[in-house]
Amino acid sequence: MFSSLFSTRGGSYSFVIFFLTTLGLLISALPVIVVTLMSFSAAETAAFPPAEYSFRWYEALWAQLSSDESSSAHSLGDAMFTSVLVAALVMLIATFVCVPLAYALVRGGGRVRAGMELLFTLPLVFPLVILGIAFLLIAESLALDLGIWRLVIPHVALVLPFVLRNCMSAMNGIDIEIEEAAISLGASWPRAFLDVVVPLMKPGILAGLIFALIISFNEFTITFFMYTIDVSTLPIWMYSRTVSSLDPAVLSLSVGIILVDVVMILIIDKIIAGRASLF
Amino acid sequence: MDPRHSSLRSFALSLPAIIAIAPFLGACFYIFRFSVSGESGRISGFSLQAYFELAEPFFLRSIWVTVKLAALSTLVVLILAVPIALVIASVRGAVVRRVLTVTILLPMILNLLIQSYGWIILLGPSGVLNTALRESGLISRPILLLFNETGVLLGLIQTAIPLAVFPILSASRAISREYLEAASSLGAGNWRVFYDVILPLLRPGLVSAASIVFAYNASAFAIPLLLGGRRVQMLGVAIRDMISPLFNWSGAAAAGMVLIVITTGVLLLATWLINRSTRTPKSTGTSAPLQTGGGA
Amino acid sequence: MSVRFTRRGLLKTGAGVTAALAMPSIVSAAGHKRFEGKTVRLLTWSDNTGLAILNHIAKPFEEATGAKVIADRTGSTSEMVAKLRASGGRAQYDVITLAGVGAVELSKDGLLAKPDLNQLPNLQDVDPRFRTGADGHGIGYLLWTGGLVYNTKTFKSPPTSYAEMWDEQYADRLFLPPATWTDALDTIFATSRMLGGDGRDADAALAKLGELRNRLLTFGENPTQLVELFRSDALDIGGVYAPAFFAKELADPANSNMGATYDVEEGFFADLMYTIMPKAKPGEDDVVHAFMNYTLDAKVQGVMAEAVLNGPINQKAEMSAAAKASPFIIKPEQLGDKAIVHDKEFIADVREDWIKRYTQTLA
Numbered sequence: 001m002f003s004s005l006f007s008t009r010g011g012s013y014s015f016v017i018f019f020l021t022t023l024g025l026l027i028s029a030l031p032v033i034v035v036t037l038m039s040f041s042a043a044e045t046a047a048f049p050p051a052e053y054s055f056r057w058y059e060a061l062w063a064q065l066s067s068d069e070s071s072s073a074h075s076l077g078d079a080m081f082t083s084v085l086v087a088a089l090v091m092l093i094a095t096f097v098c099v100p101l102a103y104a105l106v107r108g109g110g111r112v113r114a115g116m117e118l119l120f121t122l123p124l125v126f127p128l129v130i131l132g133i134a135f136l137l138i139a140e141s142l143a144l145d146l147g148i149w150r151l152v153i154p155h156v157a158l159v160l161p162f163v164l165r166n167c168m169s170a171m172n173g174i175d176i177e178i179e180e181a182a183i184s185l186g187a188s189w190p191r192a193f194l195d196v197v198v199p200l201m202k203p204g205i206l207a208g209l210i211f212a213l214i215i216s217f218n219e220f221t222i223t224f225f226m227y228t229i230d231v232s233t234l235p236i237w238m239y240s241r242t243v244s245s246l247d248p249a250v251l252s253l254s255v256g257i258i259l260v261d262v263v264m265i266l267i268i269d270k271i272i273a274g275r276a277s278l279f
Numbered sequence: 280m281d282p283r284h285s286s287l288r289s290f291a292l293s294l295p296a297i298i299a300i301a302p303f304l305g306a307c308f309y310i311f312r313f314s315v316s317g318e319s320g321r322i323s324g325f326s327l328q329a330y331f332e333l334a335e336p337f338f339l340r341s342i343w344v345t346v347k348l349a350a351l352s353t354l355v356v357l358i359l360a361v362p363i364a365l366v367i368a369s370v371r372g373a374v375v376r377r378v379l380t381v382t383i384l385l386p387m388i389l390n391l392l393i394q395s396y397g398w399i400i401l402l403g404p405s406g407v408l409n410t411a412l413r414e415s416g417l418i419s420r421p422i423l424l425l426f427n428e429t430g431v432l433l434g435l436i437q438t439a440i441p442l443a444v445f446p447i448l449s450a451s452r453a454i455s456r457e458y459l460e461a462a463s464s465l466g467a468g469n470w471r472v473f474y475d476v477i478l479p480l481l482r483p484g485l486v487s488a489a490s491i492v493f494a495y496n497a498s499a500f501a502i503p504l505l506l507g508g509r510r511v512q513m514l515g516v517a518i519r520d521m522i523s524p525l526f527n528w529s530g531a532a533a534a535g536m537v538l539i540v541i542t543t544g545v546l547l548l549a550t551w552l553i554n555r556s557t558r559t560p561k562s563t564g565t566s567a568p569l570q571t572g573g574g575a
Numbered sequence: 576m577s578v579r580f581t582r583r584g585l586l587k588t589g590a591g592v593t594a595a596l597a598m599p600s601i602v603s604a605a606g607h608k609r610f611e612g613k614t615v616r617l618l619t620w621s622d623n624t625g626l627a628i629l630n631h632i633a634k635p636f637e638e639a640t641g642a643k644v645i646a647d648r649t650g651s652t653s654e655m656v657a658k659l660r661a662s663g664g665r666a667q668y669d670v671i672t673l674a675g676v677g678a679v680e681l682s683k684d685g686l687l688a689k690p691d692l693n694q695l696p697n698l699q700d701v702d703p704r705f706r707t708g709a710d711g712h713g714i715g716y717l718l719w720t721g722g723l724v725y726n727t728k729t730f731k732s733p734p735t736s737y738a739e740m741w742d743e744q745y746a747d748r749l750f751l752p753p754a755t756w757t758d759a760l761d762t763i764f765a766t767s768r769m770l771g772g773d774g775r776d777a778d779a780a781l782a783k784l785g786e787l788r789n790r791l792l793t794f795g796e797n798p799t800q801l802v803e804l805f806r807s808d809a810l811d812i813g814g815v816y817a818p819a820f821f822a823k824e825l826a827d828p829a830n831s832n833m834g835a836t837y838d839v840e841e842g843f844f845a846d847l848m849y850t851i852m853p854k855a856k857p858g859e860d861d862v863v864h865a866f867m868n869y870t871l872d873a874k875v876q877g878v879m880a881e882a883v884l885n886g887p888i889n890q891k892a893e894m895s896a897a898a899k900a901s902p903f904i905i906k907p908e909q910l911g912d913k914a915i916v917h918d919k920e921f922i923a924d925v926r927e928d929w930i931k932r933y934t935q936t937l938a
Contacts, residue, residue: 320660337934337935392797392799395797395800396799396800396803399800399803399804399807400803400807403803403804403807403809404747404748404792404804404807404809405804405807405808405809406807420747421747421809423747423792425793426792426793504796505796505797505800508791508792508793508794508796509753509754509793509794509796509938510791510793510794510937510938511938512934512938520754520755520930520934522657523653523654523656523657523755524652524653524656524657524755524926524930525927525930525931526656526657526660526680527927
């Protein structure tokens, strides 16, 4: 089952690798496992582990989703729709701008490359709270009616470091000879780029898309400052539900959101990568 | 039509990305301008007052806590992420690989408040772990794993694992099987192969991962609030308090600038140290933190 | 427009007519909903008090008047103030509910409109001390009250002094309010009183609070976390904190282990919350005033008090027998010597300094 990146021949090495991997996976997954178990609790109170299991909180959630009144609160359905739309736009825009940039930087090289990489790392370094208020102050002083772009523009900036890094790492592995061969066979440069280079970048593009999707779909801090009563997202909706009442219905919604994320990831994986996928 | 040289084409290819990042750069400039504002609530006049006010023991301690926790979490994340990446790269079954990848992405997906709730149930003073230890007679008072630096460290590690696994995974793809087989057929033991072959080849990915994790965790604020019980004063928390309810926005901007300078400084220092200690082969590119060795 | 003009004219003719016209039930009984097609954009808290406003104020108001209420239920008072300041003149809300300090600050910034008291007939029934504030920009809403929250397993009878928090046996089983909440200022006040001061001696109080630094389990940043910590029997006591967060849990101490008390030697804290109206509000004057007036309706005040344990300010508030008997709901007539109502100007003066020192002493 395992190739020789690490050997299965036993010994301390394999043990350590397995131990650390298991530990890492547990740290990642334990809170989710607890929350998932709790969401199937049959009880009113939050004792863990639940004494009995049921679907009652999922039924309650479904009842709320289907009778959701848009009049008195932001509607969950609207928030979900906005979140998906924003995440899709962010994902497409970020990828569309990063693929050519990654190509230019890897082929260009030199000082420009180092400078540009530093520039495109900055969104990662800035504390989000201060960025949030800065975006809000700028948006308000410009007095533009940006609609959904209030969220898309800052989200794009946030995901650029992740998308660019993934595209560049894929680009690094593509030999310049492949491109030159295509051109010497008569292809124009744009054709060579689109037909030869971009397909080879697929795994990197895919990883970038997924990061962009997850980060935008779940972004809270900047969105908290930028959302309006008309343009609001799922994490904001969740926040207003969870500040002082964490009932199992909220937990079942969280499990639902995880499923939505996973399905979106798998769809992208399928569309972009087909069989030779990232994972 | 030589793909190597064309600065005009490079510029044209970079332009969309530059447009996309322009609003962010505007915001950066805005923050800088705010940090030297003469008033604390709005931009007016020039003054370095906000920076001078930061030179107090409390804020300096906050910087120390931030750097310490970001560095420690980076170290632990790398120790965990390397084996995970190696395992994911080695698994042949597509389903298992997908399950593993989605599992490490979970911390990025689930709402942090709800994750903190999960951790309280598991590791809280009366959580699953403490109850088990108490019932087995090993302890009489609960071990406090949350609402202190340990809790914050746990949260920082958890949320940063996916950020580290992917660059390392990308780098591990560059390791050819023959390389490893050659090494072990020459009689090298597992640990030797790991140290002499795998680690050096993973280095670009490791460096990229480390820089992302450090930068990401240095600016964290939700984790110290939720898992630190607000008792661990990382810079992100201090900045949030300055924005509201203290409404000292120029102070928040100045603190933000200090954080950016520190993070960038640490990354540049790492770049310099790495470039000095080794010369990396051309084919793998440079391994400086600010340059890409692997994907994020 | 002419309709509005006429109504305004009528409003000035006499309180009786005004009250009749503003009373939504009467209008809807005539079969004609007065504000059909109009919208009120409301900003309120994200916690359960905000949820109660949706259920017990916004929905009945919609039914009675035909107006539509769109509610944004996000944030604490200080987050609301930050957002409103940042948006400056471009407010997206018509009505905001928030704590006293927030109204004072926004009023100082010149961002608020002065509501027309003639259009708020229900104010007649409100205790005169709580009618308006923030320089006439804030209209009284409900009383936010804070006391001690305790573990019913540990305390057979409720604690009677804040001094209980200093008892060694509660080390690592203690919480305090986060620095960024008004309750932290109350805590400094309470400590000063406990030491025999008048509440304003922050130096002595902070020195005393410093003793708790290493005995503190957590700050109560998140009421849901506190609920879980009490449920799992990991906390004994904490304050100054508002029972309002725990309406559901306090009703079921057997499962939640939670109790709360205002009956403390040094006194409890009451803060008047306000409804305010931004200057540049998108909605129309009449429906916005009607909404503000509706929050003061005798029935609404009674229902809200019961739902979120806030103190009603309408002296005719209609409360159920259970609510009247509830030790967690303070009635205006109970605000005797034990209630500490801060001088808002004093708090505005010391706030920044106290928040900083509280953080630096305890975190």
